[in-house]
Amino acid sequence: MASVDQEEGNAGVEAGTDSQGRYDGAGSDSGARAAADGNRAGIGGMANPGKYGIERVAYWLMRLTGLGLLAYFIGHIYETSSILQGKMGWDEFLAITQTTEGHILLAIVIGMCVFHTVNGIRVMLGHGGVGVGRAARPDYPYVPASQNYRHKLGIYTAIVLAAIAMMYGLAVMFGV
Amino acid sequence: MALQAASGPAPAQRPGTQRSITLRIARSNPAHDRSTVGFDDFEVPYEKWTTVLDAILEVKKRLDHSVAVRYSCRQATCGSCGMMINGRPGLACFTKIDELNSSVVTVEPLQNFPVIRDLAVGFDSLFENHREVKPYLDRDDTELDNIADGELKEYPQSPEELEQYIQFANCIKCGLCNAACPTMATDSSFLGPQALAQAYRYVGDSRDRGKDSRLKVIDDSHGIWRCHFAGSCSQVCPKGVDPAMGIQMLRGYMLGFGGGSSGNNQK
Ligand code: HEM
Ligand code: SF4
Ligand code: FES
Numbered sequence: 146m147a148s149v150d151q152e153e154g155n156a157g158v159e160a161g162t163d164s165q166g167r168y169d170g171a172g173s174d175s176g177a178r179a180a181a182d183g184n185r186a187g188i189g190g191m192a193n194p195g196k197y198g199i200e201r202v203a204y205w206l207m208r209l210t211g212l213g214l215l216a217y218f219i220g221h222i223y224e225t226s227s228i229l230q231g232k233m234g235w236d237e238f239l240a241i242t243q244t245t246e247g248h249i250l251l252a253i254v255i256g257m258c259v260f261h262t263v264n265g266i267r268v269m270l271g272h273g274g275v276g277v278g279r280a281a282r283p284d285y286p287y288v289p290a291s292q293n294y295r296h297k298l299g300i301y302t303a304i305v306l307a308a309i310a311m312m313y314g315l316a317v318m319f320g321v
Numbered sequence: 322m323a324l325q326a327a328s329g330p331a332p333a334q335r336p337g338t339q340r341s342i343t344l345r346i347a348r349s350n351p352a353h354d355r356s357t358v359g360f361d362d363f364e365v366p367y368e369k370w371t372t373v374l375d376a377i378l379e380v381k382k383r384l385d386h387s388v389a390v391r392y393s394c395r396q397a398t399c400g401s402c403g404m405m406i407n408g409r410p411g412l413a414c415f416t417k418i419d420e421l422n423s424s425v426v427t428v429e430p431l432q433n434f435p436v437i438r439d440l441a442v443g444f445d446s447l448f449e450n451h452r453e454v455k456p457y458l459d460r461d462d463t464e465l466d467n468i469a470d471g472e473l474k475e476y477p478q479s480p481e482e483l484e485q486y487i488q489f490a491n492c493i494k495c496g497l498c499n500a501a502c503p504t505m506a507t508d509s510s511f512l513g514p515q516a517l518a519q520a521y522r523y524v525g526d527s528r529d530r531g532k533d534s535r536l537k538v539i540d541d542s543h544g545i546w547r548c549h550f551a552g553s554c555s556q557v558c559p560k561g562v563d564p565a566m567g568i569q570m571l572r573g574y575m576l577g578f579g580g581g582s583s584g585n586n587q588k
Contacts, residue, residue, distance in 0.1 A: 184442070186432045186506035196409045197501065197553040204503060204551035271550045274573025280488045280525070283561025291566035292552050 200292060203300040207264055210257040217254050248318040255314040260307035267299035341366045342418055344376050346388055347429040350438045360427070361385065367418040373428060374402055374413035377440070389439035397559055400495030404440050405429040410500040410557045413440075431500045446509075447496045450516040453538055456523065459531020482527040489522035489567050491560040498554035498564050510543040514554035517545055518564035521571040536575060545572055 186193070192205045227238040241247055270276055276299075278290025315321075344365045349358040363384050365376045374392055381388050390413070392402040397415040406416050407427055418426060434442035464475055498514040499505050505513055520539050523529045539545045548568050555565040 184430060184432060184434060184436050185509065186500075188507060190432060191503040191506040193503070193506075197551070197556055200550075200552035200556075201503070204549055207549070268550060271569055272572050273576055273578040274570045275578070277566045277569045278563070280485055280566065280570070282484070283488055283491065283563070285561075287558070287561030289552070289555035289558065289561070289563040289565065291555050291563050291569065296552075 198292060199297060199300050203264055203303070206260060207268065210261040213257045214254070214261055217257070248315065251318065252311045252314045256307040256311040259310040260303045263303035263306055264300060267296060267303065271296060339366045340368075342376070342423070343425045344380060345425060345427040346377070346380065346439065347427075348388075348439050349430075349436055351436050352438070361388075369417070369419050371418045372414050373404075373406055373411070373416045373418060373421075373426065376418055376426070377413060377428065389437070389441045391441045398493060400493035403431045403495045403497050403500065405432060405500070410497040412495060412497070412559045415559050431496055433500050433502070433505045434496060442496075444494075444496060447494065447499060447513070447515060450512045451494060451519060453512065454516045454520040454523075455531055455535050455538070456519050458523070458526065458529050459534065460529065476528040478527055485527070486522050486525035489518050489525070489562055489564075492519060492522070492562045492564075493560055495559065497557045497559060498562075501553040501557040503551050503553065504547045504549065508543060508547060511547050512539060512541075512544050514548070514564035514568060517548065517571065518554075518562055518567035520545075521567035521574075524571060524574060525567075539571070540575065545575070548572070 194202045194205060224238055224241075227234045242251060276293070276295040278293055281290070341364055344363045345360045346363065347358065348361050363380045365379050367376060372395075374390075374395060377388065377390050378392075381390070390402070390404075392414060393399040394401070395414045397412050400412075402413040403410060404413055405411075405428065406413065407421060407423055408429075410431060413428070428440060430436045430440050431442045434444065434447070437443055458476070492515065494515065496515060498518070502511075502514050504511050517539060520535055523535060524532050545568060548565075550565060550569060552565045555563045558564060
């Protein structure tokens with residue numbers, strides 16, 4: 146009965162706990178902990194855009210654009226600090242953004258900005274319990290009320306607005 | 322009727338009409354060998370009504386008895402048989418092969434839980450987190466204190482008050498939501514959608530008086546604030562609990578947007 150032994154081992158006094166003392170499902174030795182965490186889905190499982198709905202795609206787009214904007218923000222401060230080297234330094238640095246690559250990068254930043262803002266407003270409303278449906282006795286096939294058209298509409302709106310803003314930005318930058 | 326049916330041609334048993342799939346079962350035994358995680362393929366016949374659990378039990382009965390799987394009720398009630406079915410968490414007894422529309426059905430142990438062996442995972446963390454949110458009516462008096470005129474009075478509750486939480490009381494602790502959750506995928510200390518939805522089940526119950534102590538447990542960096550409303554938990558829940566809804570309503574309540582029960586909040 147190897148499986149039963151293992152289960153008892155898991156539940157035993159030596160079971161792994163995290164810093165807050167909360168049981169983390171790992172076994173009593175570090176090897177078992179590794180085996181336990183080996184079944185944790187990890188970063189790839191976190192993104193997993195294929196197996197769940199558009200809500201999951203919006204989730205990782207939100208993370209990606211948040212981190213992308215943070216990176217841009219830091220780069221932006223570095224870029225604008227070139228003003229301290231006078232007009233020459235400023236112009237020199239600005240020239241970097243006046244290339245094809247620079248234009249494409251800025252268009253991506255515009256897209257990230259619009260998606261992150263619009264979807265951010267949707268997420269904040271959702272986090273406050275707005276538009277997530279009402280509790281009710283569920284009936285088979287149990288369509289979850291929180292995954293409703295309002296929030297889907299919010300996600301698609303964020304994507305479409307981001308695409309429009311990117312196209313407008315590209316048109317301005319490339320002077321079409 | 323039964324005799325007539327028996328004398329006619331046996332339905333679905335005619336040669337050449339039986340369909341079959343390849344059932345790929347993940348095999349591992351971390352207690353003995355942590356490095357080997359493999360798959361064994363089995364050719365299994367199925368009918369319109371064959372569930373994934375039926376197919377696994379067919380393998381155990383005829384092809385390989387050593388496959389480890391946990392199940393009990395076979396009717397989506399006990400919450401034992403959760404596993405990854407073609408990469409998505411599902412109850413094996415509640416998923417029909419026919420509905421998967423796939424000639425290969427891959428079953429793996431539920432993600433985000435430690436593997437005991439093959440398809441069986443340890444639920445200690447699930448139950449521990451569930452316990453942490455105090456899943457019971459928390460109040461100082463008892464039903465007996467309400468005795469008047471020698472009659473036992475129960476805690477009164479209107480049908481409307483019942484509707485506030487009854488959906489969340491459907492949870493069978495199967496852990497599918499925790500397996501689908503993207504936060505659970507990387508944070509082993511996260512309470513998880515199962516426990517958080519159960520916290521709301523009691524916060525939304527007008528008979529409960531333990532909101533403050535319960536909210537203290539979930540107001541934690543690995544508690545409710547780790548939920549990003551990706552909604553995957555609700556998409557896989559086999560009982561219509563909609564944990565994502567419960568969690569957002571709970572957060573709305575904590576942020577002062579309303580929600581929660583109308584019952585008073587004293588302890
Ligand atoms: C008005 C504009 C913005 C709104 C409405 C907004 C809203 C939000 C919201 C609601 C979240 C949480 C998402 C979740 O729970 O999954 C978030 C995450 C985040 N935001 Fe923003 N945000 C805005 C602008 C920015 C800017 C300008 C930056 C960068 C400098 C930024 C960087 C981030 C980052 C790094 C995260 C964390 C991503 C994660 O861990 O998933 N945001 N934002
Ligand atoms: S909320 Fe649904 S998926 Fe999660 S444990 Fe309960 S019944 Fe299972
Ligand atoms: S065997 Fe009980 S839920 Fe599947």
